[in-house]
Amino acid sequence: MKMAKYGGWAGKILRVDLTSGRSGTEDTVEKYKEVLGGTGIGYQVLWDEVPAGTKPLDPANKIIFATGPLAGTGAPCNGRTAVTTLWPTCWPKPLVATGHMGGQFAGELKYAGYDGIIIEGRADRPVWLSIINDQVEIKDARSLWGQGIRRTTLEISQQVGPETVVAAIGPAGENLVPMSVVMNSVSHSAGGVGSVLGSKNLKAIAVRGTGSVRIAGNKDEWEKLVKFHLSLLGANNQHVVPNSPQPWAEYYNPATRWVASKGRRWAAANPAIDTGSCDPHELNRLAYRTNNAAFFLGELAWRYTVRGNGCTSCPIRCHTMLRVPSVAAKYGIKEVGQNTCSGLQFGKAFFKNFPDGPRGQTQIEACMVGMNLADDLGIWCNYGQMQRDFQKLYYDGTIKQKLEENEFKSYSWDKYEKGDPSFLFELLPRIAQKQGELATVLGLGTGYVLEKWSLSEEEWKKDRRLMYWKMGHPKHHANEDAGQCGVIINTQYNRDAQNHSHCNFVRNGLPIDVQKGLAREIWGSRDAVDAAGSYTPMNPYKAKMAKWALLRKELHDSLALCNWMGPWVASPLKERGYRGDDTLESMLYSLATGDKKSAEELDLVAERIFVLHRALTIRDMGTKELRTQHDSIPEWVFRDSNDRPVYTKGTIHLDKDDLNLALDMYYEEMDWDKSTGAPSGETYQRLGLAKIADHLGRKGLLPQSRGEGKDVK
């Protein structure tokens, strides 16, 4: 058998046309090597195959599940699948975006022999896709339609085998609720895409692979590199400092997710496990560092912690598994649940108050009920925006005003106000089933809620507590993380930014002087970063950091590394001066694939991928004026509740003129036209995207000349 030229990639992309029922494969390297995988493949397919003006639920829309060359290898944190499509909640016009799921799907798909799946068309009846190595079958899903994600996963696993990984939608996706997910491995979801799968009548994709991923380079070097990478890992979000004093630690910081400590126990494990002091050199104890339930829900969560759960080849285990016996009797649900971050807090986040306070038993029960319902019905929270909108709309009287009296009275608002988690049984199933005005509207996503109920987006943009940013989506690590850098990043996407490169650095827990020292090495100046809440005016190094953060996110999403963990430019190792290694991705890529690329060369590929996203946005918006029509900043960023001047210590609001300058510097760093915020023909050319420049040029979507900055919208 002839050995593939490159390692890393499985070598094939599976294409499934649900309309015709046909499937086939394409050569990954031949067609997509220049965009690596993941979001790169997703953007490329949408550019090549889905014309502007296509609607998310049209059969002509495609949805691309793509991993990357590092998925399924031994590289840490490689369990990511990017799910790219036209985004149903992007408002007022659907544009390209991606959801990202961890779990075991990416690795299993690689072992089955595929780097990605392109789903197109629409089946004439509910189906599920069975992929067992090279056996691909479209199967009847009528008996699964209407079932929750858990039962669907179970039934398919019983048919195909226990090692099968199932990614499924719930009733929310089936019912074309835009705020819906696809989920694999119990709790690992890609938000926002469930209805696209529902529109194609595709209930689930089940994958079983018995192959392996070939490493092209020397195996000893690979093992050494993987060990090196492991040695640089911190806790979840690459927090490299423990949150309480530990014997070995020079520093500690209560803000980090490195919560392990002697005496802090996974008390619901049998026997209970003491997480211990977790010296960073003890790599076999990496998985004890993180307990996101304890981080988000407080000390009480330790009592209910069974263990951490996570993705293929990731020792971080950020999905904390909880066993809360009281919920079985009280709510009739499973006493075990698991998730992380927003998914963990899905139920809790609907409520303003709980009878026993914000860190008591009831909030934990609300989380358990929320996970049980949302992760079965397949509902998406949009980084908590659904819950923030709900609170706002209830407490300002909008819900009462907009609903018919009968519908309003059909909800137990007294329960809601008291913080009774059983209220979620009234609300969440109705969202998934589109039952009634309130549930249907909430399921649309913020932008369409505003439109449907004739509410002002400007009001959402003024209220910092709502965290709303633009285009129907919230901020995601904006000015609260890295000031101007966070703001720039949040202007760039068509959904919440989902970028962690910058916040993983500024939240890593190290003292500001150490962070500044690292910043000088990475971005050229100590001034690239400020201490939290002690911001300084914009400078070119912050623009460099923003570009770096954006490119690393796209790189991770295309290699199939986790941007919730990377980049690894800081580490817990005192002997390294807390340095990580900014060339880690290129070392892993080069050894795995055999395609030797320096960090700079790989960043150029990442830039190509990111600019492809920009080009798709320009094409589908039909304008090159992205600076004024896309890269907007909500008014709340410029406001301080106590009217303190900008750059005063203790405020994170920023100055409008300074952010105009920030965009100027960022566009310049990206080699984009400052006037429009659009890449120039030369930029596309430099990145090997000349055909895209030609297309956009013909449509009048290339900037004509470089101009001065315009006002921030």
Next chain:
Amino acid sequence: MVETKPEDHSPGQMVAHLIRSRSESGELISRGEILRILLDHHLLDGPEEELPDQGETLIEEIMENNADIIKLSAVGEEAHFFSSRFMSEAYARILIQKQSDSLLLIADLVRRNSALYPRPTPLEIFEQVPFDLTKEEVHGCLSQMANGEEYQDIQQTRSSLGNIFLFSTLHLEPEYAAMLAEWVDVGLADNP
């Protein structure tokens, strides 16, 4: 892990091993305890009245021959030892101050955190390992600090959850400390 077996080595190596082992467990060891162990195990030779001096000499030699063995002592207190291979100086300082002066322990830590990161310090941390103060002791310290001239820079701020944070006005302005306390206590969970 401390990798050597003490019984295979000289008294000096055994003591170094002991210091490292204690450090790995998060503990200091005092000069007095080291001397007692040496005497109890008959690891020193010579006339009885010379044994304490022999012990002192041995400890000096251990420090000369093992760069990771560090001596630390609070003012007027007995010397303690730790291994920098297994314990940071910051942690060792907490342990040594804990033995001598809780007020200074709290104030030093709060000042250091306020200057270094910068950030306020949650009060609850003093009830946890390695401080292990009781709630009453912590609040007793705060009362004494309020009346002590040398602690007037140590101030309190409260997050919206009602949790108290301490900060030093030498390094943090009150409004800044309040913002940082709210960020740690509430903001991080709301911005996951």
